[in-house]
Amino acid sequence: MSILKIENLSHRYSTAWAIRDINLEINQTGVIGLLGSNGAGKSTTMNIVCGVVNQTEGTVTINGYDTRKQPELSKMEIGFLPQTPPVYTDLTVDEFLTYAAEIRLIPKNKIKAAVGEAMEKCQISHFSSRLIKNLSGGYKQRVGIAQAIIHKPKLVIMDEPTNGLDPNQLIEARKLIREIAQDRTVLLSSHIMSEIHMLCREVIMIENGRIIFSDSMDAFNNYVQPASILLKMENAPDQQEILQIKGATRLEYISEKQYRLFFDGDQEITERLIKASVANDWRLREISLEKGQLDDVFRQLSSQPHS
Ligand SMILES: Nc1ncnc2c1ncn2[C@@H]1O[C@H](COP(=O)(O)OP(=O)(O)OP(=O)(O)O)[C@@H](O)[C@H]1O
Numbered sequence: 001m002s003i004l005k006i007e008n009l010s011h012r013y014s015t016a017w018a019i020r021d022i023n024l025e026i027n028q029t030g031v032i033g034l035l036g037s038n039g040a041g042k043s044t045t046m047n048i049v050c051g052v053v054n055q056t057e058g059t060v061t062i063n064g065y066d067t068r069k070q071p072e073l074s075k076m077e078i079g080f081l082p083q084t085p086p087v088y089t090d091l092t093v094d095e096f097l098t099y100a101a102e103i104r105l106i107p108k109n110k111i112k113a114a115v116g117e118a119m120e121k122c123q124i125s126h127f128s129s130r131l132i133k134n135l136s137g138g139y140k141q142r143v144g145i146a147q148a149i150i151h152k153p154k155l156v157i158m159d160e161p162t163n164g165l166d167p168n169q170l171i172e173a174r175k176l177i178r179e180i181a182q183d184r185t186v187l188l189s190s191h192i193m194s195e196i197h198m199l200c201r202e203v204i205m206i207e208n209g210r211i212i213f214s215d216s217m218d219a220f221n222n223y224v225q226p227a228s229i230l231l232k233m234e235n236a237p238d239q240q241e242i243l244q245i246k247g248a249t250r251l252e253y254i255s256e257k258q259y260r261l262f263f264d265g266d267q268e269i270t271e272r273l274i275k276a277s278v279a280n281d282w283r284l285r286e287i288s289l290e291k292g293q294l295d296d297v298f299r300q301l302s303s304q305p306h307s
Pocket residue numbers: 013014017018036037038039040041042043044045191
């Protein structure tokens with residue numbers, strides 16, 4: 001049975017359609033990314049899956065339960081971390097998680113253990129009696145994640161969970177999300193391609209309310225053509241010299257030793273660069289292909305239908 005099945009899902013706010021005819025099926029554990037630019041329809045899809053918004057058309061089933069026909073049963077199988085974590089800042093971590101456990105209908109005699117387990121998993125036990133408003137952004141986020149897993153759901157939905165975190169908090173948050181996804185499915189959204197790259201095994205891309213790509217991260221990498229090459233040279237030549245390499249179209253200066261070279265798509269340019277470096281003693285230290293910006297990728301995928 002699928003953990004999540006979405007069939008012919010469409011939603012209209014007043015007159016405009018926010019999502020159209022979304023179909024997807026998720027059967028495995030791990031982190032799955034929902035990638036799309038602002039306004040693409042990510043939050044609408046997630047809010048419908050979580051039962052926060054009632055869809056205009058289509059069905060969503062979670063572990064076999066229809067979210068419209070069996071809302072209580074389907075909600076038992078799902079945890080949700082909305083874009084703004086639902087934390088009551090005047091409560092302590094312990095009070096808030098106890099409240100979250102109650103509304104998730106965890107039996108009274110099991111609440112203490114459930115709260116303890118969720119705190120331990122999210123490494124916030126040492127802050128159990130601290131008021132949430134006195135926690136850093138990263139720890140507030142952990143409390144948000146703890147409430148999403150307190151009832152041990154099979155599916156956890158996270159709407160842009162790494163948004164607004166500083167670089168250290170980001171690393172910690174990614175680690176926690178990966179851990180949580182070890183024995184369940186985490187569907188998370190982001191408009192940042194590198195974030196999805198780093199975290200996810202599977203990627204679903206949504207644009208203008210429609211799915212334009214759904215496959216593994218490896219397939220995504222093969223599908224999306226690189227657009228530029230990052231070069232680091234100890235003994236960089238004159239820019240014109242690099243631009244003379246066959247296929248080079250434009251060069252962007254990053255630092256004295258680093259350049260971004262745009263090219264016509266022919267990946268053999270990397271070999272030509274290495275040969276030129278050896279012949280001319282450029283002392284090439286790094287050469288890596290880079291994918292295009294999200295907008296370019298969307299344009300590329302939108303014009304090439306992919307099942
Ligand atoms: N409550 C609402 N009323 C009317 N239109 C809405 C509402 N919420 C979203 N929309 C519209 O629906 C479309 C999809 O929005 P949605 O928030 O689902 O996208 P998103 O991919 O999550 O974007 P973001 O990353 O900016 O949150 C957008 O055109 C948006 O303006």
